[in-house]
Amino acid sequence: MSCPKVYVIVLMTYLSVVAAGMEFAQLRHLKANAPPGKQAQAARDLIGRLIKERASDFVVLVDETIGPKDRDTFQLSSTVNGGIQIVGTTGVAVAMGFYHYLKYYCNGQRTWAGQQTQLPPTLPVITSPIRITTNDKFRYYQNVCTLSYSMAFWQWDRWEQEIDWMALHGINLPLAFIGQEAIFQRVYLNLGFTMKDLNEYFVGPAFLAWGRMGNIFGWGGPLPQMWITNKLLLQHQILERMRSLGMIPVLPAFAGHVPSAITRVFPNANVTQLPTWSHFNSTYSGNYLLNFQDPLFIRIGQLIIEAMTDEFGTDHIYNCDTFNEMDPSSSDPQYISDAGKTVFNAMVAGDAQAIWLMQGWLFLHSTFWQPPQVKALVTSVPQGRMIILDLASETSPVYQKHESFYGQPFIWCMLHNFGGTDELYGAVDSINKGPFAARAFPNSTMIGIGLTPEGINQNEVIYEFMMENSWRNETRDVDAWVESFAQQRYGYKSDPVSSAWKILMRSVYNASDSHRDHNTVIVSRRPNVGYAEQQDTWYKPEDLFVAWDNFLQSAHDLEGSQLFHYDITDVTRNSLQLVALTYYANMAAAFKSKNTTIILQAGTNITNLLADIDRLLSSNNRFLVGQWIADARLWGTDAGETALLEYNARNQITLWGPHGEIHDYASKQWAGVIADFYKPRWQFFTQYIVELIQNGTYWNTETFGERIMSAVEIPWTFQSFQYPTEPVGNSILIAKELHAKYRPVTREPFFQILGRANKKKQAGKGRSLYYKKYSLL
Structure with a gap:
């Protein structure tokens, strides 16, 4: 598709900056360290990967003097020969500038599901140079869990795509945790631990x-061992690319x-055994924690930083989380202060310029963390x-409750997905x-x-x-923004799909009742x-169904769009998961009234629906479990x-533990999983509750869990059937x-009642996020 004629959303040549107050x-030494020429070349290469030969239409320069220090600036202007010049303070700033032009002048987009980057034969002219400066110093990316839930089995080609995505979206402070097991292994072996010790300590790849x-x-x-070695090599590639673009990678610490x-290697070590985590027992949980007064803590921490620096170099910023979802053994503020000092001093012992980046999730997960x-x-x-990552600021900001973290800098983060x-x-x-409110907070210490x-x-x-939000200087009109988004996404303006996106942004995408995206999908x-x-619904179901209608009305206009095929699959999938609710409601009511005929019919409806969902998902390469498993096996x-890697891949997305300790927490609606894991579960459940009624026995969740795990769940995790990695059918x-x-099913009274109920419900009031995260398992 050709790009429509340019329309301009920037009405001024310079966007004012909304800066934090401190x-x-x-933190001034945390900055891009690659030479400007190297950053410029890295940005050129990125542009070339996106638009191939048209990259020659863009002139790229890196000049750190064009904007204020400690923030990124890019400038866009047209050249006399019809090209576009992009000047940025870093390679990341250049990439941001290119993406801004792609989106707002050529109606393009680059996302995880694909890209719409076809440029018009003649590039739209920028009549007056545009200069945009970011509001803050940092744009951070990744949760420590992202590396396992999404990135566990990536090879370099997929990492290269993700680093491109980071740069285009302005990320300059990415987590870089790959390959650390090789460093810890090296240090521990030098201290006298054995390979057997470490094999019992390190967890599996997923x-x-x-x-x-x-x-x-x-x-x-x-x-x-080959995983450990190859991940070390991969980390070198990742760090080289990140740094070449002017990013500041965050490395791990002790x-x-x-x-x-x-206790064998250092008999006098002062250690505490931590409580078991989540639903795990002591077979695989209850780690040892060095006492914060033990000199060995500083020694090991120093060795880790030094070994990390020797191997990878350093940008002087490190992440570690000592108390993630595990409360300290004492609530005494002095004990907690000593703990923090020791963790930090261990970093400084290895790097005098060390900055500690800490996830703030611990302050949300339990009532332990009171102001003192x-x-x-x-x-x-x-x-x-x-630097504190206020990890779930969009739903549960912590900075407000703790005086902007008592003077420490923080980053306003969107957690969004569990x-x-x-x-x-x-x-x-x-x-x-939210970000604007955080910057305006009294004595705000927000830095990104x-x-x-x-x-x-x-x-x-x-x-x-x-x-x-990295560069916007005021809140947006969401309807106007998403209309632009839709045109950028498909390279074509279609009124029905624009209306669909507007409906979604007002409903499904605007949870305002404290609902968080924990997996409660039936x-x-x-x-x-x-x-x-x-x-599982915080919106009127009919809003989603009407958006579904509108997507299909645009199908003829947008059938050539890769991203539209993904979106129609996604919206249809989510609509069908809601349809399952009415079948389940019939089944639950029939169980209470002991009507086995209705139970069997409802069970058939659910399993037929799951078969239809699986067929839909099989038609799009972004919804195939085969790709996840194939990526794992490739290592x-x-x-x-190979068998171990496949088991890891299968177990994480289903049982999450040997006995379903966190079952379904990382569930995926992927073709293959739907057909061979979720569908058989519902078939088993249907027959099971019919037999309860026939035998005059009562429901027991624990007994049912043991039986379905043995009959359906565990066997699937040990299978080796290779699922397709290519789609089949037309989405x-x-x-x-x-x-x-x-x-027609969605027009039943059930969904009208459900929509009215959603207006009244309160989501998890008074409970910690940790409770809500795992309590439904």
């Missing part, structure tokens, strides 16, 4: 995030968790030497206003915005919207007789490693067919 001299945070040990392992063999405890931890480090699940969800009103989803590859509109949760149908170097045609079949 600068931190201690669960590294939680091993690194001290939640579990050993589960999913042993970690193959949090204090150690192998249990420490929070203040004790964050002020244990000199002011400006710790477990890498697929549900359509967003809190757009909060995202639109960030993306901290546990998983990616979903809800792309929300991430596009959020990242424009089709992908273990069945239960007590499921509350309204817990294996022999049959044993639009299948969506039309399913719309004709199921749209």
Whole structure:
């Protein structure tokens, strides 16, 4: 498709900057270190990967003097020969400038699901140079869990695409955690630990995030040595590319968790065994934590930083989380202050310029963290030497409750996603206003915005919207913005699909009742007789169904768009998961009245629906479990490693533990999983509750869980059937067919009642986020 004629959204040649109220001299050394020429070349290469030979139409320069220090600036102007000149303070700034031009002059877009980057033969002219400066110093990216839920099995080609995406969206402070097991292994072996000790300590490839945070040990392992070595090599590629673009990678540090063999290697070590995490027992949880007064803590921490620096170099910023979802053994502020000092001093022992970047999730997950405890931890480090990620600012900002973190700098983050699940969800009103409110907060210490989803590859509109907060100087008219978004996404203006996106942004993407995107989707949760149908909808279902109608009305106009095929699959999938609610409601009512005929019919309806969803998802390459499993297997170097990797991949997205400890938390609505895991579960459940009625016995959740795990869930995780990695069928045609079949169902009174109930419900009032995160398992 050719790009429509240019329309201009920037009405001034210079956008004013909405800056936070405080600068931190201690952070000035956190900056791009690659020479300007190298950054410019990296940006040129990025542009070439997106638009191929048309990259020659763009002149790229890096000049750090064109804008204020500690913030990124880009300038766009037309050249005399019809090209576009992009000048940026860093390579990232240049990439931001290119993406701004692509979106707002050529109606283009680059997202996880694909790209619309076809340029017109003649580039639209910029009549007057445009200069845009970011509001803050930093744009952060990744949750420590993203590396496991989404990125666990990526090779370099996929990492290259993601780093491009980061730069285009302005990310200059990315987490860089790949390959750290090689460094920890090297240090521990030099200290006297054995390979057997470390094989029992390191977790499997799909669960590294939680091993690194001290939640579990050993589960999913042993970690193959070739994995450790190859990930080290991959980290070198990742860091080289990030730094060449002017990014500031965040490396890992020592949090204090150690192998249990420490009591043998260092008999006098002062250690505490932590409580078990989530629903795990002591077989794989209850890690050892070095006492903060033990000199060995500083020693190991120093060795880790020094070994990391020797291998990778350093940009002087490190992340570690000592108390992730695990309360300290004492609430005494002095104990907590000592803990923070020791963690930081261990970093400084290896790097005198070290900055500690800390996830603020711990302040949300339990009632343990009251103001005295929070203040004790964050002020244990000199002011400006710790940066806190206010991890879920769009739903649960912490800075407001704790005086802007008592003077420590923080980053306003959008968490958005838990477990890498697929549900359509967003809190757009909060995202639109929240960063501005945080910058205006009394004595604000905000220094950036960030993306901290546990998983990616979903809800792309929300991430596009959020990242424009890096330079927007006021809140947006969401309707006007999303109309532009739709045209950028498809390269074509279609009124029905524009209307659909507007409806979605007012409903599905505007959760304002404290609802968070925990996985409560009925089709992908273990069945239960007590499921509350309204817990997964914060909007009127008819809004989603009308948007579905409108997408299909645009199908003829947009059938050539890769991104439209993805979107119609996604919207249809989410609509059908809601249809399952009415079938389940019939089944639950019939169970109470002991009507086995209705139970069997409702069960058939659900399993037929799941078969239809699986067929739909099979038509789009972004919804195939085969790709996830194939990516995992590719890391294996022999049959044993390949089997271990496949088991890790299968277990994480289903049972999440040997006995379903966190089952369905990271569920995926992918073709293959729907057909061979979720559908058989519902078939088993249907027959099971019929037999309960026939035998005159009562429902017991624990007994049912044991039986379905044995009959359906565990066997699937050990299978080795290789699912397709290529799509089959036409997403639009299948969506039309399913719309004709199921749209009449959506007009049943059930959905009208559900819509009215959503206006009244309060989501999880008075409960911690940790409770809501895992309580439904």
